[in-house]
Amino acid sequence: MIDRHVVVVEDESRLRDLIAKSLEAAGFTVSTAANAADAKRACAAVDPDAVVVDIELGSGPNGFDFADALSRTSPDIGIVFLTNLPDARWAGRETKSLPNNIAYLRKSQLVDANDLVEALEAVLHESILPEQRHDLDGNRPLAKLSRKQISVLQQLALGYSNAQIAEKRGTTIRAVEGIVSRIFQALGIDVQAEGNARVEAAGRYLQASGKAISED
């Protein structure tokens, strides 16, 4: 088998070690990094075939920053995002702004390490299957919402009123009311039902994002 090198970028040591072991068991040579800067150095040192990168990497540059930098200097390196985020919009990025030849796997959907190995093989052979793009899965959480709606939902989850959201977005309260109403509709939240529709929407956001708000 041809020796293929993969850099695993994950700030959580347990998961990083486990991923590394799984990939080594599948025949890859693995280097690991805990943050984007270490990953950049590792890539410079070993010139890998692919990287497996988390998006949330602590206080410094995130996985998208690293992927952007990497695709400018080494566009031929395959990228597999392994993250909690349902899709790029949750970190303020458009899905279409991501490079084409990537796999995007959600951690919560990845119980079998073989799925990761298959995704790596797919990016290395530029034959990515739809099931290796969890960010494009129609059943992913809040898939029906636009980026703008997700952004408003995020502010709603922060506890902001419609007036505050309007001020922050530089728009009118009426416009925000329209967006919030469409969000409730898209999420199937009954505004007449018992309980607070805004709290329910905030709950959906946090449940879907798999993270707390305001974190990139």
Place this chain on the structure above:
Amino acid sequence: MANLTPTPKAKTSEAISSAAGPITFRNRTLALFAIPSFAVVLLSNLSRLGGSLIQWFLIGCIAYAVTIAVLLVFRATILPATERAPKPWLTIIAFLVAGSIRGLAVWLVGLNWGIIPESDLLFRVSSGFLLVMGGMSTLAIYEASRIKQDDQLSALNMQRTRLDELRGGIRERIRISQQELLAKVRAILEPIVAQLRSDLQSSDSQSAVNTIQNAVDQLIRPLSREMGSSGSDFEQTVVADARAVSASKLKSTWPKRVQASSMMVPALSVFATLTTAPGPLSLYVASSAFFAFVMVMLLVTITFEFFRAVTTRLWLPVWLALLVALVPALLVPLMCKALLDGLGWITPAASWLQFGLVLSLTVGLSFLMQVVRTQRASHELQLKAVIRDLSLLNSQLRQEVWFNRRRTAAVLHGPVQAALYSSAMRIKPNSTLQPEMVSLIESDIATALAKLDGSNLVEPFQEVLQQIKDVWEGIAEVSIERVSPEVQQVLDTNPTAASCALEIIREAVSNAIKHGDASRIHIAVEQSSSAFIDVKVSNDGRALVAGSPKGYGSEILDEVALAWSINYGANRVVLTALVAIQK
């Protein structure tokens, strides 16, 4: 005199709009008019026309009652005392009608009692109008100033209360709320761990995997409800409660010293002369009344302006400034009498005594008005300072909430989720579970849970700056200005501000390269005030298109920065952000 508040200059347009506005017709202004109304009747007539004090007092009552009755009719019909635009012409008509009827009533009663001659009619009607116009306008101007001062004081009270509350209670509430949140998360995780232990002991690997997969949902759902339902609501409640308790905490205080010249309003004295002098002059020097009036007006104007000019540098205690302001009011009648007597226009001393009294009342009222304006100016300065502190504290609170959530999130979705996911991945390949796996996974989860106690998750500032530089090496040259030891000390002792500053820098660098194709970026972190640190990220990239919609970057900046701006210079784009420092 840095601690003394200058008195703002009175503006004519402001005075006219106050005199012609609703304040003129409010009960308080109408009641205050009793003072000049009675004073003029009692002081100007007794010595000249005879009659008893009781007779003139009764005439004064009738004059006041008639004036107020007419003004009330105007208030009930076309000049309401409720919020409305100034109506100068209609107000003058109201004064003309009220003053004329007042004069007529005084003349009729006086004539009937034989103490006012028939020839006084024109004088009574014209001076009635001028008195009502002069008196009511001056009182309305004073009242408007007083009401503005009350509003200003109330606003200052409210903002100070909010500031005090933010300084004390809310931060504590956030800390407690954060602790409660962590306790809840721990309580949620414990049964999950127990279930996991049970699954592992029963060797049911699929059940264990399902438990782990469900764990995230079970953990996040209650957390999200907690976060969605707290925040701004409780802040508002706390602030409202505090406001109610301490609403009367702040009281208006008299200035210690005032600028003597600023306490004089010559225009009002001229106005008082304009409304009181023509009547008596036309009575006593009928043939030369116009010239005599011009002389008096000139003398009043010159004397008051002269006194104002020579007292510009005098900062005096309030009582002394009042005495100084009264000097021209007392001097002018003497000078007028001497001048007119010298010109052969003999006038009775009583008239000048009355004129001196009117001027003194006007000076006193103008003085009070200027004291109120001084207080208002002082409160405005205080309000500005309070609002500045308030915005600083608001920024700090936003940072704190953001930082706490981020820190909790970092633990929950970092070590905790990683432990759960890695456990699931360990279990999955095994159809039967080994006993040692139980203790291994339990240990992983316990270690992750221990981090909820608030371990220090903030990476060193310089290290993260270096990470940002390293990641973009080869794509853009990122230079970092040396951070001074003083700033470093502030950042070390203030993890929230450090974390916020890093978020701003990370976002700015990333955006400059991605959207502006910048090739050179310079980062500077300085401290220009004890209240905040200055983050400046400049680059040689393209300027963003004006009017582009607010994106994630600006939302994060709004959240964590006290203030921020982007400036486009010669081939440079400079992002400047102020990050509040927690005290």
